[in-house]
Amino acid sequence: MKALTWHGKGDIRCESVPDPKIEDDRDAVIKVTACAICGSDVHIFHGLIPSMENGDILGHETMGEVVEVGKGARGLEVGDRVVVPFTIACGECFFCRKGFYSACERTNPDREKAAKLWGNSPAGLFGYSHLLGGYSGGQAEYLRVPHADVGPIKVPDELTDEQALFLSDIFPTGYMAAEFCNIEPGQTIAIWGCGPVGQMAIRSAFLLGAERVIAIDSIPERLRLAESAGAMTLDYMAEDIYDRIMEITHGRGADACIDAVGTEADSRASLDSLVDRVKVATFMGTDRPHVLRQAIHCCRNFGTVSVVGVYGGYLDKVPLGSAINRGLTLRMAQTPVQRYLPSLLDRIRKGEIDPSFVVTHRGGLDDGPELYKTFAERKDGCIKVVLRP
Incomplete structure (x- = not known):
């Protein structure tokens, strides 16, 4: 065959x-x-x-x-x-x-x-x-x-x-990502990555009752597809994602954040994402967790960070101090x-x-x-x- x-x-x-x-x-x-x-x-x-x-x-x-x-x-x-x-x-x-x-x-x-x-x-x-x-x-x-x-x-x-x-x-994975968020009426869910899993997560979040979904990517076709589902879209190459999410949520942060990107975060997104890429290329690191860091910082106190992007090894400088001190729940799975x-x-x-x-x-x-x-x-x-x- x-x-x-x-x-x-x-x-x-x-x-x-x-x-x-x-x-x-x-x-x-x-x-x-x-x-x-x-x-x-x-x-x-x-x-x-x-x-x-x-x-x-x-x-x-x-x-x-x-x-x-x-x-x-x-x-x-x-x-x-x-x-x-x-x-x-x-x-x-x-x-x-x-x-x-x-x-x-x-x-x-x-x-x-x-x-x-x-x-x-x-x-x-x-x-x-x-x-x-x-x-x-x-x-x-x-x-x-x-x-x-x-x-x-x-x-x-x-x-x-x-x-x-x-x-x-990809449909069960995107749905699980949204289910992990324990969505309640009126909530705002932020989703990093508008690839196939991210697109399923966007629609699943709405199915589960989210009032607003913020979809984050830089590729025009992906952003347009997210908009067609009713999501508000942010281009991480055009604006500061943390500042915009805080503005949109009046300083509170998203009720839940979904990392649908995983280990290959775009190295153009920020200085830390470029450093991640250098570390992986020089065998000083195994993954590029820029999106996970940003999702933690953008999540409101006692919110949920849902991780369905694939990571394989050991992640540098993930801000667990932020997650612990602000009462975040991290949920993840294959x-x-x-x-x-x-x-x-x-x-x-x-x-x-x-x-x-x-x-x-x-x-x-x-x-x-x-x-x-x-x-x-x-x-x-x-x-x-x-x-x-």
């Missing part, structure tokens, strides 16, 4: 690889009908994610048609149309029973490596390094889905692939997608949201390497890429 594979920083290839097979009774194999390039895939493209190996198959936003089912994958049949969560979960361990599927104790065979870096291991993920299981991803013609009786959700015929595809990651799937699928079916609004670019697997560059370099108004194998 064809698949998109990683061969080093900036080197993504479309090449032939062996077809996946059933390896366990709880496996299924799907024929991929749509997959997407995620913002966190760009971190891999830029060489920032450790434990990638030559030839690793990428991708964790995937849907398709079931073509083979293990005898233990209850509830699935050949021909079912499904979306596959990016988090792989057994459904039986301590954390899965609590609904924390992204912390599954059984699905990361490389858990000892992860524990050395993070103190403990999260769940395995599709297409996201050998820290997180080394699983083949879904930017391919076919995908093996472990624990298929726990992960995939069936998609009703009336929904298009593009309406359903983002249940795999999304336990399975927990959100039924309710979010229902919101799509009811017409409360159509996640396909975010798609700007489409192509086949052969177009994948070039589309990775387009997305990573934010060219041609690219916000979200969908591939059809």
